[in-house]
Amino acid sequence: MSEHQIVVIGASFAGLTVSHNLLKDIIPAIPKQKFKVVQVAPSDQFYFKIAAPRVLINPQSLPLEKALIDFKKTFSGYSAEQYQFIKASATSIDPATKTVKLSNESSVKYDSLVICSGTYFDNDLWSTARGEEPLKAAIKDLHEKLPKAETIVIGGGGAAGTETAGELGDLYGSKKDITLYSGTSQLLNNLNNKAVGKDAEQRLLKQGIKVQHNIQITSHRSEGGKEVLQLSNGETKTVDVYIGAVGDRPSTSFVPKEWLDDKNRVLTDPQTLRLSVDGVRGVYVYGTAASYSNGSIADVMFAKKAILETLKNDLAGNEPAPRTKNVYKKITSDMQFVPVGSTQGVGIAFGWKVPSFMVKMAKSKDFMIGNASKVVAGNS
């Protein structure tokens, strides 16, 4: 019996979900075919980045060890013929030979390919896209500098920047000079309901955080132990600590250009999560690297049934016929819970604004860290 190799690129919310479910349910249900799952990622640790703002600012409350978890042991029940993890980055894909080239100078062949490479920021604080060592080093550096810092700037008024400012407000308030530059006209500008961002700003102001709009940090450099920031209004600002939370972009530089949309996300059928490129079969895209995603975890969690149904169908050798079952229906209304420190927050679910106490209970108190072990085990 010839072996069918499924290569999964990425090992985070999307990649771990796919590998676990392939091995647990989908592959055992197709006994006539031998399969092997090969997972490729630059880190063998899963980073529960949803909790990053607290890990970065308040490690006494939430240490990195709780948010950065070795996932290899969750695959220890499978033999080397069933599952292999390769610690490397994908550097290119050759669709003609069905080969993925890797950063360790090797390559891996695929019969089916699942791209789950997510997104990355300019700096190493928010993801494992460059491996876990740069992430650990960046966090260690921040932890050393923060207690001594007198002036702190956060760049980016999305959820990551707003939450980080809230953590700083909780811990230091007006004892330090802390400024959040939203980069746009208001906080949480991606939401249709603008009242949510305004609410977050009021809460930050009460904590003692300064909020500045319509100014971007265009470049920054370290000089004499300080951070020199170039602002889009022409000013230069020198501070003790700069935390950049801007520029979350798809990690897809290894994907053929013809497979990408104008935002460098992989062209994906939004209902089945198959690659949406004429003439290419056996390639799937799941999570924030995909064109169907707006970057939220909802597009991973709620699309899970669709990707698993597609893989089950295609791996069993069925033709990709029009689908009626487990089609992904994207939620288009606002969905976001944003802690502003540990005791309050702002939020919106299915377009409805959620009161602060509900955000506190659902997320602010511990950033949902209990879910990290569920993701690692493939049970999210």
Ligand SMILES: Cc1cc2nc3c(=O)[nH]c(=O)nc-3n(C[C@H](O)[C@H](O)[C@H](O)COP(=O)(O)OP(=O)(O)OC[C@H]3O[C@@H](n4cnc5c(N)ncnc54)[C@H](O)[C@@H]3O)c2cc1C
């Ligand atoms: C600070 C922060 C807070 C967030 N909070 C929320 C929230 O509250 N609610 C919400 O809905 N969403 C939130 N998000 C977004 C959420 O984290 C993403 O939706 C989620 O991480 C997407 O999962 P993913 O598996 O698609 O990609 P990622 O989590 O980005 O994982 C990508 C994986 O691919 C690997 N990889 C990258 N490049 C390569 C390569 N070239 N080769 C091989 N492997 C590669 C990475 O190492 C990683 O394993 C937050 C994001 C951040 C940064």
